[in-house]
Amino acid sequence: MGRVAIVTGGAGLLGSWLIHTLASHNYRKVFVLARGKGDITAKNRVFDALKFCRNGRGSFWKDEAIQIVRGDVCKAHLDLPSVTRTELLKQVTDVFHTAALTDLNASIDLLRQPNVTGTENVFKLALEANRITKHPIRVHHISSVTVAGDSQGWFSENQLTRNQHFHNAYEETKFEAELLAIEYRKRGLNIEIYRPGIITGDSLRGVTSNFKTIYQPLRFLAHNLFKIWPGREDAILSLVPVDKVAEAIWLLSEAEKPPNGVWHLVNTEETSLDKLIEIGTAVFECRRPTLVPAEHFDSGQFSPSQWRMMRPFVPYLNYRLRFSATHTNAVLNDAGFRWPKVDENMLEKLYRYCAKAGFIRARYLGQQPPR
Numbered sequence: 199m200g201r202v203a204i205v206t207g208g209a210g211l212l213g214s215w216l217i218h219t220l221a222s223h224n225y226r227k228v229f230v231l232a233r234g235k236g237d238i239t240a241k242n243r244v245f246d247a248l249k250f251c252r253n254g255r256g257s258f259w260k261d262e263a264i265q266i267v268r269g270d271v272c273k274a275h276l277d278l279p280s281v282t283r284t285e286l287l288k289q290v291t292d293v294f295h296t297a298a299l300t301d302l303n304a305s306i307d308l309l310r311q312p313n314v315t316g317t318e319n320v321f322k323l324a325l326e327a328n329r330i331t332k333h334p335i336r337v338h339h340i341s342s343v344t345v346a347g348d349s350q351g352w353f354s355e356n357q358l359t360r361n362q363h364f365h366n367a368y369e370e371t372k373f374e375a376e377l378l379a380i381e382y383r384k385r386g387l388n389i390e391i392y393r394p395g396i397i398t399g400d401s402l403r404g405v406t407s408n409f410k411t412i413y414q415p416l417r418f419l420a421h422n423l424f425k426i427w428p429g430r431e432d433a434i435l436s437l438v439p440v441d442k443v444a445e446a447i448w449l450l451s452e453a454e455k456p457p458n459g460v461w462h463l464v465n466t467e468e469t470s471l472d473k474l475i476e477i478g479t480a481v482f483e484c485r486r487p488t489l490v491p492a493e494h495f496d497s498g499q500f501s502p503s504q505w506r507m508m509r510p511f512v513p514y515l516n517y518r519l520r521f522s523a524t525h526t527n528a529v530l531n532d533a534g535f536r537w538p539k540v541d542e543n544m545l546e547k548l549y550r551y552c553a554k555a556g557f558i559r560a561r562y563l564g565q566q567p568p569r
């Protein structure tokens with residue numbers, strides 16, 4: 199028969215790759231929850247995002263396998279018309295919940311709506327599906343390694359609460375959503391929790407539909423915006439290409455194992471801020487900034503607007519926390535999965551795509567046209 203999925207956040211970076219991955223494998227139908235924006239319908243937004251996944255690759259799905267439903271996770275029943283909802287609930291076997299607000303600057307009140315209330319609405323819908331279908335459907339909740347907040351040392355898959363503080367409200371709401379997942383497991387829902395590291399463009403071409411997280415500091419670098427950065431050379435960055443994250447989630451969801459796991463989707467090979475800057479300066483032919491660890495950095499050296507730009511990234515430019523993924527990697531290794539090497543070649547692809555897409559001005563790439 200094949201599985202039937204609901205994917206939330208379908209116009210987003212990871213959401214679109216998950217749709218592509220599921221529909222290319224054993225999912226006969228993927229219902230995609232997305233919103234329209236301005237004049238662009240939810241359907242057009244999702245299919246536009248899917249073009250990034252098809253870029254340079256064959257796709258093994260037909261457009262009919264993907265059905266877009268307009269919805270909003272913040273609203274009760276995800277704002278789905280009741281006929282659509284009943285239809286979905288009768289068929290669904292798996293819910294992949296990627297929708298979230300990922301803004302590192304947004305207020306806790308704004309973030310709680312999609313990230314916590316929205317997650318609860320998705321869990322409620324899944325409980326309703328359990329009742330209707332009479333078989334336990336599987337919920338795949340996309341969390342983040344940032345639930346660890348300012349924890350030190352190593353953070354393992356079975357840990358959540360360690361008296362940590364959070365660097366921002368985004369981290370806090372992702373943590374709160376995991377607490378909710380634990381509560382809803384007790385109510386009978388099977389919930390797998392996936393915690394990705396820093397998601398980048400795809401491993402083949404470095405293509406991305408959004409330039410958040412690591413991409414903002416890359417732009418600072420390429421455009422020579424700061425002579426000095428509040429960061430440390432040995433800051434640890436776990437970069438995971440979006441196509442590999444989607445593949446890992448699918449493989450983990452298919453593996454024979456007890457339900458209710460927590461999975462760390464972090465690269466087995468760490469990257470340092472030093473390496474990111476070293477390769478970036480070579481590719482963009484830009485100036486290397488001086489790195490000063492946050493605890494020794496005087497923010498008074500920056501203008502208020504410079505500090506506003508840099509501040510959200512400071513915790514990640516000084517990151518020293520490591521994530522163990524023993525359990526995750528054992529399952530992924532058995533499935534033949536390997537994280538790609540974060541080498542010069544991969545970083546160059548990511549950087550060059552920034553120029554190709556116009557996110558970084560091409561003149562910072564000298565005479566060499568972007569590949």
Ligand SMILES: NC(=O)c1ccc[n+]([C@@H]2O[C@H](COP(=O)([O-])OP(=O)(O)OC[C@H]3O[C@@H](n4cnc5c(N)ncnc54)[C@H](OP(=O)(O)O)[C@@H]3O)[C@@H](O)[C@H]2O)c1
Pocket residue numbers: 206207208209210211212213231232233234235269270271272295296297298299300312316340341342343372393394395396397398408410411
């Ligand atoms: N990117 C990373 O480095 C990273 C790392 C770890 C974990 N994650 C997690 O991975 C997931 C996907 O992140 P991403 O990078 O793919 O982010 P993204 O590109 O911003 O996608 C998030 C999607 O969620 C949708 N969404 C937000 N509020 C919604 C609402 N009220 N109703 C329906 N949809 C809503 C957005 O829709 P609109 O486009 O309509 O706003 C967007 O399409 C998130 O849960 C994030 O926390 C991301």
